[in-house]
Amino acid sequence: MFKAPRGTADILPAEQPWWRYIESQAAAVCRLYGYERISTPAFEDAGLFARSVGEGTDIVNKEMYIFKDRSDNELALRPEGTASVCRAYLEHGMDNQPQPVRMYYFADIFRYERPQAGRYRQHHQFGCEAIGEASPMLDAEVIHMALSFFSSLGLTNFTLQLNSIGCRKCRPVYLQELKKYYQPLSQELCEDCRTRLGKNPLRLLDCKKPGCQRAAESAPRSADYLCEECSLHFQSLKGYLGDLGIKYTLNHRLVRGLDYYTRTVFEIQPLEGGSQSALGGGGRYDDLIGQLGGKATPAIGFATGMERIVMNLKNQGVEVPAAEKPAVFIACLGEAARCEALKTAARLREAGVSVIVSAGDKSLKAQLRNANSAGAAYVAIIGENEVSAGTVMLRNMQTSEQQELQQDDVISVLQADKIK
RNA sequence: GUGAGUGUGGCCCAGAGGCCUAAGGCGCCAGGUUGUGGCCCUGGAUAUCGAGGGUUCGAAUCCCUCCACUCACCCCA
Known part of the structure; x- marks a missing residue:
């Protein structure tokens, strides 16, 4: 007998009410914020992800489903949604539309990982992107939208974690400081972190090993090393969030695992969560469109895992509309x-x-x-x-x-x- | 990749060497008089006890190997 491949799941009729509910709430929220739907292919040129997500990331290193088709094109099932939307933005000359271009998507996401609670090899994300505007107003908009989406679902008990990791200009300075700080401590770090020290020092901060945690406690904070522009951006964002009555927790160890992020990064986490805590996350990626061959175009986005939402809805006992019965x-x-x-x-x-x-x-x-x-x-x-x-x-x-x-x-x- | 746990009918699960030609519950099917549901009652079907090998007079129960699933680590949604 055939079985669904490891890490994949059938979403049976009995489960569909949750999915319908989430999808309709998502679409409703997007309408309120003026985001339009885009659908992109489930697979892309593998190079797109290598270049955008980053060669050094786990996603690209060990989690991509890569395959060659019969014409020897190297393709990959998408391991995230942002890269494809940016590709489409460029491919269709959306930079000629009024900026920013606001889009949302539902996408199947594929990552070769060992499955566990809340983690699958194929999962579904709802995400949105606002491309073509650097104003922190847009950061506030996307964050507000993400939060009101969760609220509209009836989810409570989640927190917004916020950080700024700077830009091309100020981040190198910060990374230097970080290395300087960590170098003498390298004996106390785990093996992974010692290699991170050379390759991707930002990642040192979110290691969960006790030794590394301790080291991270008093590590230099990216927010303290922001350049003038980044600092202003971050200040205004915090101001907007305050004005909107949005509570957030500054988390200097929130760095996110994709290379394209700049400035604002944020994550939404349920209060009582297992280890796969993140309900959703996102951030600004001001350099990505440029890296993909477009002109410099700032952008920000957010994505959330639908399976995790279903999990949380069930845990919190949220009632969703029942399936329609035949008349x-x-x-x-x-x-x-x-x-x-x-x-x-x-x-x-x-x-x-x-x-x-x-x-x-x-x-x-x-x-x-x-x-x-x-x-x-x-x-x-x-x-x-x-x-x-x-x-x-x-x-x-x-x-x-x-x-x-x-x-x-x-x-x-x-x-x-x-x-x- | 690493570690731990689990694997009995569609689902939940009892069972711990012979009393198991495997119990129970849910679900499914059929009946409870002629064309009438939900409750109740009765009956029925569905399990090579994850797979293969071994120990034993005898194995769902013990041992080995493999596989699958689950959870955790890494990382994330």
């Missing part, structure tokens, strides 16, 4: 009735009524049982009597009342009961 279940007895059932169903559906037709050859009792477990509001019974009279027996499953009706009267009864 009418048609039960039929005998060959002549079967034909009549199909015709009746067609008529009802034309009127916009949802109908399940009982198929096969079951007893009326069995058909009613099926109707009950389908949650149908009404059952239309068509047997020999009804066929010859040209009627149906319409049974209200709630009240157990039933009446024999002319075909044409069925719809008006349903409408009177506001059933669709």
Whole structure:
């Protein structure tokens, strides 16, 4: 027997209400903020991710699904969403549109990792990007949007972690300081961190090993080394957030694992969370479009993992709208009735009524049982009597009342009961 | 990649060497008189006890190998 590949999951009908709920809330929030949907391919030129996410990151190093197609193109299933949106921005000359261009997406994301709670090899992200404007207003907008999305879902108990990691100008200075600080401590660091010290010192800060944690405590903070512009940007962002009544926690150890981030980085974490805590995260990536061959174009984005949202909704006992039940279940007895059932169903559906037709050859009792477990509001019974009279027996499953009706009267009864 | 735990019908699970030709619950199917659901009652189907090998007179139960899943680390959504 075949099984879904490791780290992938079927989202069964019973799970769909959560997904529908999340998707519709997301789309509603995006409408409120003027973001338009974009869909990009599930795979791209592998180089796109190597160049944007960064050669030194775990995502590119060990988590990408890379493959060659039959023409020897090196492709990768997307390990994140931002790179593709930026590629599309450039490819379609969106820099000619009024800036910033605001877009959102739902995307399947693929990363070759060992699965565990809240982590999958294929997962789904909802994200948004605002490309073409450097103002901290936009940072505030994206953060506000992310938070109001979670609130609109009914999630409480999460925090906003905020940091600024500077830009091309000031970050090198900071990294020097960081190295200077860590060098003498290198004996106390874990093996990974010792290599990070040379390759990607920012990552030293979010190592969870106790020794490294201690070292990180009193490490220099990026926010203290920002250049004039970055500092101003960060100050105004904090000001805007304050004005909007958004509470945040400054977290100098929040650095994020993708290389393209500049200035603002943020993460949203549930208060009582397992280890895969991040509900969502994002930040500014002012150099990325340039790195991909466009002109210098500032941008900021945010993404959230839908599986983790579902997890949190369940943990917090949030109720989501139930799946719609069929309005009418048609039960039929005998060959002549079967034909009549199909015709009746067609008529009802034309009127916009949802109908399940009982198929096969079951007893009326069995058909009613099926109707009950389908949650149908009404059952239309068509047997020999009804066929010859040209009627149906319409049974209200709630009240157990039933009446024999002319075909044409069925719809008006349903409408009177506001059933669709 | 590393470490730990688990693997019994569609699902939850009992079972700890012979009483297991594997229990129970949920679900599914059928019946409880002729064309009527939800509750209740009765009956039924569905398990080569993850796979392979070994120990033993005898293994779901012990040992080995493999596989899968879960959780954790790394990192993140």
